[in-house]
Amino acid sequence: MIPDLHTPLSPAPERQRLRLLGALAGASALALAGCGTPPKPADTAPAPVPRPGAAPAPIALNGSYAQRADVMAQVPDMARRLGLPETYVRNAIGNADFLPSVPRLILPSGKGVRRSWRVYRSRFIDNTRIRAGVQFWNENATQLQKAEREYGVPAKYIVGIVGVETIYGRNVGNMRVIDTLSTLSFDFPQAHPRAEQRNAFFRSELEHYLQLTWQNRDDPLTLRGSYAGAMGLPQFMPSSWVKHAVDFDRDGHIDLFDSPTDVVGSVAHYFKQYGWVSGLEPVYDVNFDQSRLQLATLLAPDITPTFTPEQFGELGAMPVGLPAGFRHKLALIELENGYAPATYYAGTDNFYVITRYNNSSYYAKAVIDLANEVERAMQRQAN
Incomplete structure (x- = not known):
């Protein structure tokens, strides 16, 4: 779940994750005393970042950021704003x-x-993902039904998200999150067309990550994820974990790495928070009246x-299969196909909600198509 990023993850080895149990003591400790009450997130914005065209920041070509005086000088202010022990942030x-x-x-x-929509779709709609989706659905049927009841999100779209993101946990990313987010916070490539905006985004994600690991008593040096810092089966960025993840199995801890129940509930809750409309199809086929x-x-x-729908028709676009009394707004979705003609669909508010997970119409349609393919496979299995 990384806005504007659509590159599939590479296979990840078994995740190595350590829990910090209570306060650490001794010379190597992180001074975690008093972590029983999580700090309130600071309202202060992250420190300013360089503007595009400014002199590039010194690059940490080798080794750790401990060697970068300009980076380590920011630690005291960051710790103060986040309400975290300076030793924790510094470590x-x-x-x-x-x-x-990463840059x-x-x-x-x-x-x-x-x-190319056809090429993009082929990356995510294949027999491997469909079979894995059926297995995930079968293993988590009760949780998926519960999420659908509580949040109004059909099981198939939850299954579609997890399948597109990580093939149901097979490809969760193999880079240390602290490394990727630090790299993108302190050495974001100025060649990016939106360098200032994206740099600020990743600086905020690094700060959310530090707050998240402190609150959950996770070791910030061991969690692994994508090259952009997304984590777990649903690839939540740290800020999304903080804002939208839920303890759906009620065990007192939100775990998007090893608890499929929390994964299912968190994806459904994310959609609901962004305005998912129960019973509304996300997309419809569309025909054109070329004369209009x-x-x-x-x-x-x-x-x-x-x-x-009336305005759509007046402009020459006729959605196929709209139910009687349909009163929702529509968007025309264009999916390019290289040098071939583009593919078009009519998208509803729920299509837009899926793009809040990843800001791409290609991504949203891939999620929908995988969801439908897995659902059809489930129906064949039942017969």
């Missing part, structure tokens, strides 16, 4: 390593690269549902 950031591959991975594709078609007008709002 975490000082033991973070610069990862030279390269975070850059968007070069100009002239044509997007005003494609530019239909595409102007992008993926934001803007048009009533």
